[in-house]
Amino acid sequence: MHLWNGYRPEMVTDYYQFTMAASYWQEGMEGQATFSLFIRDYPPQRAYFVAAGLESLAAAIQEFRFHPDSLNYLQSLGKFPEGFLDYLARFRFTGSVRALPEGRIFFAQEPLLEVSAPIIQGQILETLALNTLHQETLIASKAARCVAAARGRPLVDFSLRRTQGVDAGLKTARSSYIAGFLGTSNVLAGQLYGIPVYGTMAHSYITSFPHEADAFQAYARVFPDNTVLLLDTYDTLKAAEKAVALAKELRQQGKALRGVRLDSGDLLHLSQKVKDLFRSHGLDHVAVMASGNLDEYRLEELLSQGACIDAAGIGTRLGVSADAPYLDMAYKLVEYEGRPILKLSPAKTTWVGRKQVFRSFTPTGTLHEDVLGLAEEPMPGTKPLLVEVFRQGERIRSEESLETIRRRFDRDWNRLPEPYKALRPTQHYPVRVSRALQDLQDRVTRDRRRDEVGSP
Amino acid sequence: MHLWNGYRPEMVTDYYQFTMAASYWQEGMEGQATFSLFIRDYPPQRAYFVAAGLESLAAAIQEFRFHPDSLNYLQSLGKFPEGFLDYLARFRFTGSVRALPEGRIFFAQEPLLEVSAPIIQGQILETLALNTLHQETLIASKAARCVAAARGRPLVDFSLRRTQGVDAGLKTARSSYIAGFLGTSNVLAGQLYGIPVYGTMAHSYITSFPHEADAFQAYARVFPDNTVLLLDTYDTLKAAEKAVALAKELRQQGKALRGVRLDSGDLLHLSQKVKDLFRSHGLDHVAVMASGNLDEYRLEELLSQGACIDAAGIGTRLGVSADAPYLDMAYKLVEYEGRPILKLSPAKTTWVGRKQVFRSFTPTGTLHEDVLGLAEEPMPGTKPLLVEVFRQGERIRSEESLETIRRRFDRDWNRLPEPYKALRPTQHYPVRVSRALQDLQDRVTRDRRRDEVGSP
Secondary structure (H helix, E strand, C coil): CCCCCCCCHHHCCEHHHHHHHHHHHHCCCCCEEEEEEEECCCCCCCCCEECCCHHHHHHHHHCCCCCHHHHHHHHHCCCCCCCHHHHHHCCCCCCEEEECCCCCEECCCCCCEEEEEEHHHHHHCHHHHHHHHHHHHHHHHHHHHHHHHCCCCCEEECCHHHCCCHHHHHHHHHHHHHCCCCEECEHHHHHHHCCCECCCCCHHHHHHCCCHHHHHHHHHHHCCCCCEEECCCCCHHHHHHHHHHHHHHHHHCCCCCCEEEECCCCHHHHHHHHHHHHHHCCCCCCEEEECCCCCHHHHHHHHHCCCCCCEEEECHHHHCCCCCCCCCEEEEEEEECCEECCCCCCCCCCCCCCEEEEEEECCCCCEEEEEEEECCCCCCCCEECCEEEEECCEECCCCCCHHHHHHHHHHHHHHCCHHHHCCCCCCCCCEEECHHHHHHHHHHHHHHHHHHHCCC | CCCCCCCCHHHCCEHHHHHHHHHHHHCCCCCEEEEEEEECCCCCCCCCEECCCHHHHHHHHHCCCCCHHHHHHHHHCCCCCCCHHHHHHCCCCCCEEEECCCCCEECCCCCCEEEEEEHHHHHHCHHHHHHHHHHHHHHHHHHHHHHHHCCCCCEEECCHHHCCCHHHHHHHHHHHHHCCCCEECEHHHHHHHCCCECCCCCHHHHHHCCCHHHHHHHHHHHCCCCCEEECCCCCHHHHHHHHHHHHHHHHHCCCCCCEEEECCCCHHHHHHHHHHHHHHCCCCCCEEEECCCCCHHHHHHHHHCCCCCCEEEECHHHHCCCCCCCCCEEEEEEEECCEECCCCCCCCCCCCCCEEEEEEECCCCCEEEEEEEECCCCCCCCEECCEEEEECCEECCCCCCHHHHHHHHHHHHHHCCHHHHCCCCCCCCCEEECHHHHHHHHHHHHHHHHHHHCCC
């Protein structure tokens, strides 16, 4: 398993992490700090998130050291006080990390990660933690919507060609698999994560043959058990007739045409006509697969109108989360040397202190409400969601298999009440703030206002 | 220079490239093919693109071999005909690549890349070529808009924390630098590409100190020549007063406060008030930097309203190209064994044949029009834009420095007529199709219709 990529994780960061670290170091600030990572609010049309990216981040933290090349580069900038780079050369993560396990459904303002460590260590992980958890959570959350809209039909990730880079493509395959996709077209994801890979032919394949029917024949010669014919290169319905002819030939050989794929045009009517044609020839088993600019909105529209689609490939709009290409995710200092911390920036308020998310369920096991509270608060009858991953720098929670994570998502999904699953939800899940946290927040806000702004 | 990342490039692909390759191989199809990569149409509010990603792609093609681990993985799938993996083990790219050099301004329907090679080779590069050129072109095109909207003010890329993966963050730094950004916060991009890195402090830094003024003092102690104070942690105007006090202290020491940064709130009025305050204390040199959800639209709005912003950090909305998170980029077979090729899929028509883009200029050097023509067509008085990068598998055009690419973009930008530079352009640049290409397209379309659809 190669959960981290070829880059040095200590360099995947914003420069200011090092300038701040240099100042902490020069000031002798070695106190324990807690940083909390959370999503401030929902993008339009969203009412839940799916946690993902923790395994990538944990792998990066485990190998987090300053390579001599990295130190040489930082040295070459000529900006840092003497001795600071020696400090970095000895840098080891010695803190604790608590996080939501991957596949968990969670909500705005709930910490997805809390890092408690000497302040420089927590600070230096900021950009890496955000980049990793943001990307994978973004896509897992989008993919869950696609799976819901597909109403049980298998979906395959086709996004690699238009994801924002290779890393994004790889993580899209992984995150969509967590959220219930059947597999991916992404070969690297197949190799690195063991995700099933799918794919048959493109238009270029069809057009390289003198005639479309030649291409269909040639493909069936090499993959007689795995042929899905692409129909829209010249004319979808004419191609469907050629596919029927081939399906009958295959049947005579004791083989079966697996399916056909429609990649453009009026997918509603074309899918119905193609399905009818196959049925009229007793070829009901031939699956109709759709692709081409699909996402959850288009899937829902097509299926509610009666499109005859048995499976779909979801590409670009999944891979870039086109309707919500980023989440308002932040990583904030919430405690330093036992002192609860907040900032007062307008519309960017953060909750102070080390926290926990306490989830309660109805008697039938459905999600009832979450309480955002202080980490050590007793909250009987609830399940605390943040679990310890690193303690004193050691990873104490081992890597989970993708199957385990998929099952966790599936269980959470089945427990999530319907209103929050809607493609256009009209309400948000109740996340209550505990009395103790609210009191602390009020007190610290008052103190900060008095000290820094001079108003009560 | 590490232009390619840690992944094996031969695995950065869709599975169907291998199934198609296996069929070509089994059919003995070794003819020369040309594939053309282009953007079908503009996203909303766009009227030009900036070519980027070629150096990354060229580096990947140069090291394109099937590693034993890759072959073992493909073997493990148990799907391919015997002998095909031996073919892959011997695979070398022996073809030619013509491309627009990086930094070039180009338009919809114009090939950004043409690969001419035995068909399997051209096919197998599809996903890699799309992923690489799409990402970098997307961001370079977005970044150019931000630079234009900033009207000469320096911009710094702050996007890494919310880019879609690490690769996207790295390429955002590079692509925005091509389009005229001053630098980036991205340390990895500084190390790998030599792009200048910038950054000072976050809110967490401020809040870790007992008082805001303590944080300001501490930072200036370690970086007295490079201090940019973040003002919006508690109250921007109160913080500005503390910054004035520090600026005066620094002046007494013969140092100068470099600037202040506003990251939230009403940036228009806050920037004016902060600037006025500094001016009233004779501290005109202190730069006001803005950040926080900025993009070209917000920048233009702020500056046209009279915001006193001297520089800006552009993050998320640049790094994910938020208003247009993908381009409709395609890679299509256009010629096989000398036969011009097209598909007829609705709204996805492609231009047949090996092509060239011929650019003409007005007497003053401004862009006049582009002609999309056949590669070997004579087109006197124009400049052909596609240049040869690989010939017979050898790279014949060497790597360009980022400075060379920046200068090319800058020259193209200065030659682009104003209407196409607008944030909300109302017309598209004239790209004319040559007579010879149109005639060929018409003939092939007629033939394909007749042969595959049965209608004239």
